[in-house]
Amino acid sequence: MTDLLASMQAALGLPTTPIPFSGEGALPSAFAVTELACASIAVAGQASAALICQQTGRLPPLEVDRRLASFWFATSLRPIGWSVPPMWDPVAGDYATADGWIRLHTNAPHHRLAAEKVLGPCLDRADMASKVARWNKTELEQAVVDAGGCAAEMRSALAWQAHPQGRAVSAEPLVHFAQTDEEHHKPWLGSVARPLAGLKVLDLTRVLAGPIASRFLAGLGADVLRIDPPTWDEPGVVPEVTLGKRCARLDLQQPDDRATFEALLKDADILLHGYRADALERLGYGAGQRHKLAPGLIDVSLNAYGWSGPWQNRRGFDSLVQMSSGIAEAGMGWKHADKPTPLPVQALDHGTGYLMAASVIVLLTQRLENGRGGSARLSLARTAKLLIEQGAGRRDVLRPEDANDQGLLVEQTPWGPAHRLQVPMKLMGTPLQWALPAANLGEHRAQW
Template sequence: MNTASSPDSSLSATSSASATLPADALAGLWHGAGLPPEALAHLALTGADPVLPSSFAVGTAAQASLGASALAAAALWAQRTGRWQDVAVDMRHALAEFRSERYLRVNGGPAPELWDKIAGLYPCGDGRWVRLHTNFPHHRDGVLRLLQCAHDKNAVRAALGRWEAEAFESAASDAGLVVAAMRPYDTWRAHPQAQAIAGLPPVIIEKIGEAPPQPLPALPPHAEINVDARPLTGVRVLDFTRIIAGPVAGRTLAAHGADVLLVTAAHLPAIAPLVIDTGRGKRSCQLDLRDPDDKRTLHKLLHGADVVVQGYRPGGLAELGAGPEAAARARPGIVYVSLSAYGHVGPWAGKRGFDSLVQTATGFNDDEARAAGSAEPKPLPAQVLDHAAGYLLAFGAMAALHRRAVEGGSWHVRVSLAQVGQWLRGLGRVPEGWRVPDPHFDEMSDLLEVQESGFGELTVVRHAARLSETPAHWALPSVPLGTHVPEWLPRG
């Protein structure tokens, strides 16, 4: 790709006449979820794009998605107490939280390494690029088998020089691996998967079963003077997620008071810094759903849950008897929240993927390069699709709880990284936004806090939303996977 001669060529094709204001972006999410419009009068948003170097309105996406989740918490508080509270979100702080894994420090030093040494972008023999995601050992080993080369960047680069980009993408996908060929946006827009999700909102909230209205559990006595009482006090969340988007959703629900129980299994790989960063506020247990006894334990937990959040491969939990329809039959009134990479419809509905891959496949890497006049692909300055999806998953869960209290029913909330990318594009472009300097760690120190954890002393980003009556916070520290027993805490 040679883009240096036309740095702004992609802007004219994909920009709206003017960028969407953050308040308007949030209002669009809010009205789409069917939540009370009077809530918007209690919201204050400060700051403006660009804050990070990008030609996309990543600050608007951060502020709107994180702000929507916080305002949904305020709406639940009003539903439970009759009182609205004020919600404020600053764009700079929201973007810091969108890069929370970058600011994590453990015992005063760097966090464990996030990326495998061969992960990243490579040119192929046809002049196009592919991105490899090899952070899980089975994905790494599968890519190396397919390439028939050593675990070394130079060896991988040489091997990919013998492939065409889309041919390698297809071969990897057929093998259950996670690889994406880089596409210009116009090519992605014509792709059958893009056509399948065109027009879908970033958050889909559907009633999937009948159940009587279920208001949230009564707050403890004198909740209005109890600093531990928050909008989701007494709400139970089963968290079946890994990596960033799903875990951010659980972390956000925990920040507003939910009892979030992370469920993993000893045989599943995990990425240490993400476990540490997104584990704040959660308890953590291990269940192997292939084991009959553990499966029975899961169903006991499901009967006591209000929300299930899952981000495994499409159909994975359904095959184990824990999909949305089964959950709604077992626990009428459940709010089931599903994350996927490319959407629940279309030829790629079952395709595995992560933020960096979806950025590559759907044109963001190409567009950022064109905007900056770079001859090589450029990623967004954060895992924007992941983090936005995480806050939108939490937003959708709380919106469904709000509607369940009034309308009854079981609910299914769907978010995909590709639909979030579609929404991000719709927010408009930021001319010359890529020229903004990327802030150093020390420049963000006012947004960080130090807390103890099961991993030692952590430096982390504080939650960016400020709620006037129920400040968001994590009452529990991050802990190693499997620290707790698979049981619910008492609701009161």
């Protein structure tokens, strides 16, 4: 835990001081997943404490609950009388090829269509498996990617380290910070209880790291407005990640919606985005244009495979990065399994999400001091490198019922009532609390 926490603190420019952790229990894994959960939540809390100290002269004590951190890295929601839709498309998953394993990510309809463009229409998993089995894994991965889809062959950690993209990611920092020349002198409008009150966060992120970051910011009082394309949906995670936010839709191909987006951006303090590295540029909203529209903007972004190397613009998700980077292959050996064994939760997403939130708060603290905006870039693949370097995990079993004594809170959602777990971060005088329940995508108007 100490090395992992210190690495995150150093990457964020925070003091490498110990943070107390309470509670027992861990997620069983070949890797230190619970340690990643605790450390990433802790640095988000530490950044918050540093902001409060800058403004008040008092550094509030911080503590993180190991058990609750583990649960929040899976889900914080326990529906009462209803169920969250499945997270995965029926044919998404791992398949045996002629020479190994590959993962196909087909949750988005256009990603499934891309896979079927290569493989042919697939009725079900058995049909998909019979088609995949005829392919070489490397050739199929490339064919699906070329068709606009998402796929990753299972590689070992050594193979990934030798791969051009693995080498590129290894050379990148965990968080890449940069400051801008424009200035934005806005006073702190928050309080100890709500340190981010008065800040507008324009959230362009989707499954899953970015929404985790904006959920944390909303919990500290920020006004978060999430923007999605007209037809996008992610029903398996929406009840989990829209807590505290308003959710609207815009089509950035349409002139009227572009004008609305630009008006929103001009008034935003913080922009979060998780598009591929070249996507906003192709829409006409490259970094230069964003800062021209919103001088002093805090601009924090992530992608899957890093910001340099041949795959920097490749589509990717947590589960695919686990396959590419050696995590799923190492889990297979650790569990003595005959198929890829991923992490027990989408830990790369969650860990990167809290690191994003911490990066926002670090940049905000700097802006309050010098008036200058800034940017931070993170990637799932670089978080994977950090986790792999941390070493072995634990074989403890953390059961859902272990959370039942943690003071479950009732939340009234559009789908029905649900219990929301108590938060794992305890920052004295600054409770993480959300003014709005989780919401459907597109439920609100695109306005501050």
